[in-house]
Amino acid sequence: MGRRAFVTGALGVALAGCTGVPPDGQGSASPSARGAALLAVKIDNVGAARPQTGIEEADLVYAEQVEGGLSRLMAVFGSRLPDVVGPVRSARETDLQLLRAFDRPTLAYSGAQGKVQALIDAAPLRAVPDGSAAGAYFRSGTKPAPHNLYLRPGKLGRTTSGANAATAAGFRFAARTPPGGQPGTTRTVRFPSARFGFNWSAGKGRWQVSMDGRPALTAGGARLAAATVVVQYVTVEASRFHDKLGNTSPLSRTVGSGRAVLLRDGRAYDARWERASDEEGTQLTLDGRPLACAPGPVWVVFAKK
DSSP: OOTTOOOOOOOOTTSTTOOOOOTTSOOOOOGGGTTOOOEEEEEOOSGGGOSBBSGGGOSEEEEEEOGGGOEEEEEEESSOOOSOBBOBOOOOHHHHHHHTTSSSOEEEESOOOHHHHHHHHHSSSEEEETTSSTTTEEEOSSSOTTTTEEEOGGGGOOOOOSOOHHHHTTOOBOSSOOSOOEEOSEEEEEETTEEEEEEEETTTTEEEEEETTEEOBBTTSOBOEESEEEEEEEEEEEEEEEOTTSOEEEEEEOSEEEEEEEEETTEEEEEEEEEOSTTSOOEEEETTEEOOBOSSOEEEEEEEO
């Protein structure tokens, strides 16, 4: 399957730019997602960077391990854009493998280790680091540096085309709760020096996000939440690169296959993920059948298997 032929699903009417969900909940490839213009932004995720701005507007949020066992986010926007997003931080090798599933996305970031920057320059994407677009980046006085760099996406020109980024990444959607799974209202994913918690709110129909034991909030004080959470167990290994302090950068391998846990509608599904090549999206299955996400934002956490 080529980069323009993702395995995708029909989306709920709640998602911008998409039609309804078919009765069987599986759907077909969404034409609006093929070749969609998307914006990915690297987001700081240490305590001093929180609360973040704009990531509640993302269709898809990836959480990955970085140096020192800490975490960093990559928010991917397709159906809508915030006025401001951040704090923006540097890119990693893991991001490049993820982004190859999309069709020449725009990547906004604050820099990268020198050899990683060479890989970014050679990658099939539009790179817009800090300083490359007039008026796009600014420093806020509300947080200390380096946790205060923000992006105005509207200053980058046309970066999105209205398609849902999670669909372009290969995920299927259906309003109907899939059969199977187990009731479950809480899930914790631990990195060596970071922790993600997800708590189901039946009233809001969302998994509320916590980070390092504290509720994760938007800049406006609302709770960050996802309709679906995918805990994807991957190989996490030392990469060839390190940060300026000499710490080795972890590399999360997102091509291959393995175990996943999908959280939706207050239930947990022991699933399988598969991504056959860099250019393909990620498919989730349960007992060999496609497993659909709930309409709404998707968070994917890469846990070490």
